[in-house]
Structure formats: C-alpha cells, structure tokens
Amino acid sequence: MSRGDPGRGLHIRVKSARGRTAQSARWLERQLNDPYVRKARAEGYRSRAAYKLLELDEKFGLLKGMKNVVDLGAAPGGWAQVAKKKCPQASVVGIDLLPIDALPDVTFFQMDFMDDAAPDKLIEALGAAPDLILSDMAANTVGHAQTDHLRTMGLVEAAAWFAIETLRPGGGFVAKVFAGGTDGALLKVLKQHFKTVKHAKPPASRKESSEWYVIAQGFKGQAED
Numbered sequence: 001m002s003r004g005d006p007g008r009g010l011h012i013r014v015k016s017a018r019g020r021t022a023q024s025a026r027w028l029e030r031q032l033n034d035p036y037v038r039k040a041r042a043e044g045y046r047s048r049a050a051y052k053l054l055e056l057d058e059k060f061g062l063l064k065g066m067k068n069v070v071d072l073g074a075a076p077g078g079w080a081q082v083a084k085k086k087c088p089q090a091s092v093v094g095i096d097l098l099p100i101d102a103l104p105d106v107t108f109f110q111m112d113f114m115d116d117a118a119p120d121k122l123i124e125a126l127g128a129a130p131d132l133i134l135s136d137m138a139a140n141t142v143g144h145a146q147t148d149h150l151r152t153m154g155l156v157e158a159a160a161w162f163a164i165e166t167l168r169p170g171g172g173f174v175a176k177v178f179a180g181g182t183d184g185a186l187l188k189v190l191k192q193h194f195k196t197v198k199h200a201k202p203p204a205s206r207k208e209s210s211e212w213y214v215i216a217q218g219f220k221g222q223a224e225d
Contacts, residue, residue, distance in 0.1 A: 073137030
C-alpha cells in the first residue's frame with residue numbers, strides 16, 4: 001500500500017473462525033477493505049465518519065468561521081476532531097451515551113442527549129450560543145425498519161428543536177436522517193427557521209447505507225411572539 005493513496009491495497013478475505021460468526025466475519029472483512037477506514041488510520045482520524053463531515057464541509061462550508069460547535073452523538077469523536085482541526089479557536093462540546101477518549105480542548109459528556117439536563121449542560125460547557133450543531137445520532141436498531149426509522153427521527157426532531165432554541169442567528173444545523181429524508185412536518189419547521197434546507201449523501205457514506213444528512217443553514221433567529 002502506498003503512502004500517497006491509503007485507499008489502495010489487496011483485498012483481504014476473512015474466514016469464519018471459532019467464536020466468530022459469519023456476520024462478524026463479513027463486517028471485519030468490510031472494515032479491513034474499506035478505503036475510508038484505511039485513510040482514517042493513515043491520517044489520524046478516529047473514524048471513517050470524519051470524512052462524511054469533511055465532505056459535507058467542502059460542499060456547504062459548514063465549519064467556516066465557526067466559534068461554538070456542539071456535536072450530538074459524538075462517539076468515537078471523529079466529527080469533534082474535524083471541527084477542532086478546521087476551527088482551532090472554536091469551543092467544541094460533544095455528547096454520547098458511549099464513553100469517548102479525551103480530545104485536547106474538547107469537552108465530552110457521557111450521557112443521554114434526551115436527558116432533560118443535557119441541553120443546559122452542553123450550553124453551559126460551551127459558554128455561548130452555538131453557531132453550529134452537528135448530529136450524527138441514530139437510535140439503536142431493533143430490526144423493524146419502520147420502528148427504527150421512527151426512533152431515529154425522534155432523535156433528529158429533538159436535535160432540531162435544540163438547534164432552533166439555542167443557535168445564534170446565522171447558525172447551522174446538520175443531522176443524520178435516513179432514506180426518504182426528513183419527516184415532512186419537521187422539514188417544514190426547518191424551512192421556517194433556516195434560510196436554506198438541503199439533503200446530501202456524502203461520498204464517504206456507504207452506498208448500501210440508507211443514511212442521508214439534512215443541512216440547514218442561515219438560522220433566522222427566534223421569532224417574536
């Protein structure tokens with residue numbers, strides 16, 4: 001494998017072994033042969049997901065000039081890592097149910113974003129109104145497509161309202177959704193509060209994955225009652 005192109009190399013085959021199911025063998029084989037996994041290792045990113053944010057940023061300019069960034073569903077820290085690298089002076093705060101290894105000058109909370117105390121903790125740690133809220137959250141799947149979709153959309157909706165209630169004017173919101181895009185009612189709300197709302201599937205998102213991202217930019221600020 002050449003240093004200049006971490007994505008190239010021989011295809012590695014993984015056989016089932018004692019204690020390893022055929023499903024886990026397929027997962028391991030996919031990981032070992034994934035060019036973004038190789039690239040992440042070569043370039044020091046915590047996960048291949050870092051490239052999803054890098055590609056979305058290249059297309060939409062998400063991180064340009066950002067000073068206060070919140071990362072929802074942050075584990076293992078790849079998006080926060082990108083945000084800090086692209087905006088070294090920014091305050092970056094992340095939250096996830098899973099533990100996250102420390103990252104210099106980034107604050108992580110291991111807790112449920114749906115906990116009533118979570119939003120205030122994030123804003124208090126940030127020390128100011130966020131100008132970008134990133135959400136890569138997805139609910140744990142139960143194997144029933146409609147249920148899984150509804151559970152994840154519940155997280156997207158919670159993240160969207162958190163953004164609407166806390167973002168500074170001009171701020172942005174990015175969230176993972178799935179095939180079919182954002183729920184119609186939520187999409188209507190986002191269009192009311194942001195100047196532009198678009199959907200995108202970055203190249204780093206696996207082709208077979210149903211995930212997409214909704215990108216809302218130009219927060220209009222809180223409407224007067």
